[in-house]
Amino acid sequence: MNGLAYTRMTTSPEATKQLASTLAPYLHEGDVVVLSGDLGAGKTQFVQGVAAGLGVRDQVTSPTFNILLEYPEGRLPLRHFDLYRLEDEAELEDIGYFETIEGDGVSFVEWGEKFPSALPFSYLEISIMLDTDGNRHVRAQSCGDRARQLLFVWANDSKSRLMKAAGGGA
Incomplete structure (x- = not known):
């Protein structure tokens, strides 16, 4: 993965x-995160925010247990996938994954790294690691032009308080 x-x-x-x-203010239709x-690191809490x-x-x-939950009533429809229970990439067809992430909302995909070839051309990756003190280490990395643009504007929002990470390409 390259990018910010x-x-x-x-x-x-x-x-x-x-x-x-x-x-949230920077998300556009078709964005994928x-x-x-x-387990328990805070992925769903991130989506709640x-x-x-x-x-x-x-x-x-x-x-x-649902694999996909949809929340249509916000500024953008929000689609929240959890691919943890899926065993095979072919199952993504059964749940309408590709049509959904290319649709009119924003999609959040937990455990998307299980199926790397099914990820879209551009997406924002958020990894959350929990340390022994209960702190969460959130790393946001862009893949593709739209995700790079999204991460750039988000990181420049003073309220995000994001810090440039070592190992992020320019």
């Missing part, structure tokens, strides 16, 4: 949601 990379540490679930909410990290920033009023929950 930024990091930020958050010290609570609320801080993770706040960080995510600062991304791939979320990676261990974005959803709040988009004006979603419904409670956002993990789509682990």
